[in-house]
Amino acid sequence: GQQVMQIPQYQHVQEGEDFTTYCNSSTTLSNIQWYKQRPGGHPVFLIQLVKSGEVKKQKRLTFQFGEAKKNSSLHITATQTTDVGTYFCADRSYNTDKLIFGTGTRLQVFP
Amino acid sequence: DTGVSQDPRHKITKRGQNVTFRCDPISEHNRLYWYRQTLGQGPEFLTYFQNEAQLEKSRLLSDRFSAERPKGSFSTLEIQRTEQGDSAMYLCASSRSGTENEQYFGPGTRLTVT
Numbered sequence: 022g023q024q025v026m027q028i029p030q031y032q033h034v035q036e037g038e039d040f041t042t043y044c045n046s047s048t049t050l051s052n053i054q055w056y057k058q059r060p061g062g063h064p065v066f067l068i069q070l071v072k073s074g075e076v077k078k079q080k081r082l083t084f085q086f087g088e089a090k091k092n093s094s095l096h097i098t099a100t101q102t103t104d105v106g107t108y109f110c111a112d113r114s115y116n117t118d119k120l121i122f123g124t125g126t127r128l129q130v131f132p
Numbered sequence: 133d134t135g136v137s138q139d140p141r142h143k144i145t146k147r148g149q150n151v152t153f154r155c156d157p158i159s160e161h162n163r164l165y166w167y168r169q170t171l172g173q174g175p176e177f178l179t180y181f182q183n184e185a186q187l188e189k190s191r192l193l194s195d196r197f198s199a200e201r202p203k204g205s206f207s208t209l210e211i212q213r214t215e216q217g218d219s220a221m222y223l224c225a226s227s228r229s230g231t232e233n234e235q236y237f238g239p240g241t242r243l244t245v246t
Contacts, residue, residue, distance in 0.1 A: 025174075054234065054235075062239075063223060063237040063238065063239055063240055064175065064223075064225075064235075064237045065237070066234035066235065066236070069232055069233075069234065109174050109175075111174075113233065117180050117182075117187060117188050118163060118165075118180075118227055118229070118233045118235070119165060119177050119180050119188060120165075120167075120175070120177065120235065121177065122167075122174030122175050122176070123174055124173070124174055125172075125173070125174050
């Protein structure tokens with residue numbers, strides 16, 4: 022079956038440093054959604070990417086969809102302690118909207 | 133609060149017992165999903181409803197698991213003859229069919245099987 026892997030598994034950064042997580046799929050992705058899960062919390066939707074090569078920005082967050090639609094990335098500029106959490110990419114099925122989640126990247130930010 | 137709600141938030145049960153969880157989605161959402169999440173892993177899809185119809189069920193889901201959404205509103209997930217491997221967070225999510233289709237997750241039910 023489809024596997025969606027993310028690297029790195031963990032990232033510890035000093036506040037103010039940049040952070041990037043990479044999402045790679047064994048098969049072509051339909052649409053990519055990104056979610057953030059705070060410690061002890063539930064996943065919260067961040068964004069959806071649909072088109073090959075698409076780039077979207079949300080303040081300090083930049084999301085990118087690969088040209089071949091087999092990978093995606095999330096980059097955070099100048100991390101803050103509020104960015105702490107686990108970031109998941111997820112492949113969204115065209116027909117059912119079911120999500121196949123990636124393995125996640127846990128971000129820890131030290132003040 | 134008009135978000136997705138789940139009940140109970142925590143459940144401790146002995147192996148072999150049956151448990152049932154409830155999910156109340158956002159009222160105007162016609163799609164409802166169940167996921168299971170274990171520590172350090174991403175949520176894993178279990179099943180999906182559009183209105184009252186269960187349209188997809190994960191092949192990983194054993195026959196001990198059953199879900200219903202009788203009137204297209206709330207949903208229940210039942211696990212029969214629980215096993216220790218069923219210990220996990222059970223997440224419910226809902227969405228409205230459309231372009232973005234973002235899923236709104238509930239707080240989850242944490243199941244511990246002793």
